[in-house]
Amino acid sequence: MVVIIAGAGIAGTALALPLHEAGIQVTVREAHPESSADAGAFLTLAENGMRALTQLGADGPVTAASAPLLRMRVSSADGTQLATAPLGEPGGPGYRYLTRARLCAVLQHEVQARGIEIRRGERLVGFEPDPCGVTAVFADGSRARGDVLVGADGLRSTVRGLLDPAAAPPRYVGQRVFYGYSPDPAIAGEPGTLQFVRGAAAFGYIVTRQAGTWWFARVTAEELGRDRIAAGPTDGWKDQLTALLRDDPGLLAIVRGTERVLVTDAYDLANVRTWHRDRTIVIGDAAHAASPATGQGASMALEDAVALAGALRDEADPAAAFAVYEELRRERVEANTAASASMSART
Numbered sequence: 001m002v003v004i005i006a007g008a009g010i011a012g013t014a015l016a017l018p019l020h021e022a023g024i025q026v027t028v029r030e031a032h033p034e035s036s037a038d039a040g041a042f043l044t045l046a047e048n049g050m051r052a053l054t055q056l057g058a059d060g061p062v063t064a065a066s067a068p069l070l071r072m073r074v075s076s077a078d079g080t081q082l083a084t085a086p087l088g089e090p091g092g093p094g095y096r097y098l099t100r101a102r103l104c105a106v107l108q109h110e111v112q113a114r115g116i117e118i119r120r121g122e123r124l125v126g127f128e129p130d131p132c133g134v135t136a137v138f139a140d141g142s143r144a145r146g147d148v149l150v151g152a153d154g155l156r157s158t159v160r161g162l163l164d165p166a167a168a169p170p171r172y173v174g175q176r177v178f179y180g181y182s183p184d185p186a187i188a189g190e191p192g193t194l195q196f197v198r199g200a201a202a203f204g205y206i207v208t209r210q211a212g213t214w215w216f217a218r219v220t221a222e223e224l225g226r227d228r229i230a231a232g233p234t235d236g237w238k239d240q241l242t243a244l245l246r247d248d249p250g251l252l253a254i255v256r257g258t259e260r261v262l263v264t265d266a267y268d269l270a271n272v273r274t275w276h277r278d279r280t281i282v283i284g285d286a287a288h289a290a291s292p293a294t295g296q297g298a299s300m301a302l303e304d305a306v307a308l309a310g311a312l313r314d315e316a317d318p319a320a321a322f323a324v325y326e327e328l329r330r331e332r333v334e335a336n337t338a339a340s341a342s343m344s345a346r347t
């Protein structure tokens with residue numbers, strides 16, 4: 001069997017590993033010519049994501065590239081501690097954090113180290129099914145034929161739109177997310193602690209062992225849109241956020257100590273009705289995406305990879321594999337999207 005994966009993000013790279021392990025021929029085609037993720041956002045890998053990485057045989061390099069997250073603390077704007085909870089089950093793999101770019105880079109390195117090809121600068125623009133396979137068509141006019149095509153091409157998936165041209169677009173959840181890294185020891189904090197502050201913004205931060213701070217702030221506001229985000233200006237985002245945080249000197253110091261404040265709109269994508277047709281399927285954010293509140297997007301993408309690889313390995317044909325995959329995954333990912341939407345609405 002030959003599998004073509006469009007997208008070398010988290011889901012696409014993760015899927016390539018167990019397919020290769022099962023003796024399935026796989027190539028990954030990535031639209032971006034160099035790397036595929038911005039460097040500014042950190043993400044948390046929950047225990048289910050770490051378990052999936054273990055099943056993929058990639059827990060070692062990801063653990064080496066990340067740091068542990070041991071507990072979560074919630075406080076109010078006036079500094080009152082509202083809750084402290086350990087993260088993870090006793091004896092479990094624990095939670096970890098790293099940047100999204102680093103996670104992608106580690107997984108891409110792992111893919112290539114196992115002899116799987118990642119072809120960069122290949123943007124999928126179409127596909128043509130035939131009775132025994134599918135031909136993927138790329139923006140540069142090149143074509144590749146395989147038995148299965150997997151769209152792991154993220155929130156704005158081309159493959160999802162081709163599978164169902166009437167598919168609803170991602171929904172703006174009413175929040176923009178500012179984020180960045182301050183290298184200054186701007187605020188006291190215990191490394192390994194995800195600290196949430198419920199104030200004018202839903203602010204989360206992690207103080208690192210080097211006393212730098214990874215942070216994000218979710219703010220209720222109208223949608224910016226991709227053009228305004230791409231245009232910046234980044235200083236404008238910083239001013240906007242510092243105005244909002246003016247009554248909290250600690251959080252202000254974190255934001256002021258950040259050279260590049262980045263921003264993104266938060267979206268979700270629920271109940272995508274068509275995940276697969278003929279020989280083509282979508283996984284990861286291309287099939288389902290939760291708003292950032294539950295911090296499960298990457299972990300869900302990793303679980304998707306484990307489930308689809310197992311189904312393609314064990315079932316007689318792609319149609320049976322896709323059916324098994326959907327049965328395994330739909331309820332779980334949609335529950336997460338709904339839980340994240342209701343958390344976003346409350347913060």
Ligand SMILES: Cc1cc2nc3c(=O)[nH]c(=O)nc-3n(C[C@H](O)[C@H](O)[C@H](O)COP(=O)(O)OP(=O)(O)OC[C@H]3O[C@@H](n4cnc5c(N)ncnc54)[C@H](O)[C@@H]3O)c2cc1C
Nearest residue numbers: 007009010011031036043044124154284285295296297298
């Ligand atoms: C600010 C922010 C914070 C987040 N925090 C967390 C967190 O704490 N924990 C967590 O688990 N998740 C978090 N997430 C979500 C997480 O990053 C996503 O759920 C995850 O990246 C989804 O992986 P994916 O592989 O499906 O998509 P992506 O990682 O987006 O990868 C898609 C890939 O496909 C490529 N591509 C796109 N179109 C094409 C095409 N036509 N042809 C070929 N390639 C294509 C892209 O370049 C990209 O490399 C966060 C997201 C954001 C934006």
